[in-house]
Amino acid sequence: MEEFKNILKYLENLADAQLESPNVIIEPYESIVDAAIKKIKQKEPLYFKGIRTIKIVPSSDYGHVKSGPNEDPAVVFINANRLKQELSQIPEDEMVNLVASVIAHEVGHVRSFDPEKGFVGGESPAEAEEQRILNIIRN
Numbered sequence: 001m002e003e004f005k006n007i008l009k010y011l012e013n014l015a016d017a018q019l020e021s022p023n024v025i026i027e028p029y030e031s032i033v034d035a036a037i038k039k040i041k042q043k044e045p046l047y048f049k050g051i052r053t054i055k056i057v058p059s060s061d062y063g064h065v066k067s068g069p070n071e072d073p074a075v076v077f078i079n080a081n082r083l084k085q086e087l088s089q090i091p092e093d094e095m096v097n098l099v100a101s102v103i104a105h106e107v108g109h110v111r112s113f114d115p116e117k118g119f120v121g122g123e124s125p126a127e128a129e130e131q132r133i134l135n136i137i138r139n
């Protein structure tokens, strides 16, 4: 039993270490998302502290976050296929900017999370963060 507790404690610390790290893992790897992350980190190296993973998933939106039982509000979900499809006519540099703004939108949701109240403020903190990052990386 004591050993089991130690394992749990070890896993808990591992999870926290992941949140403390400014590096974020993309699962599975997606080059346009990687380029967007690098662009944000050029301006703000510690930007992804507090974000556990960026998961590339098919969904009906550009991206989302989740809370509730068995969900991790520090995970950002990005629908890379839809972004690549819809932005395919846009010059690559601006395409990377727009993907970065979608990621920043979801990061805005993650940072607004309160364990008791959920994602506080709805879309406004997400939209504010999306605009803030767009302004920074376009300049």
Ligand SMILES: [Zn+2]
Binding pocket: 105, 109, 123, 126
């Ligand atoms: Zn949103």
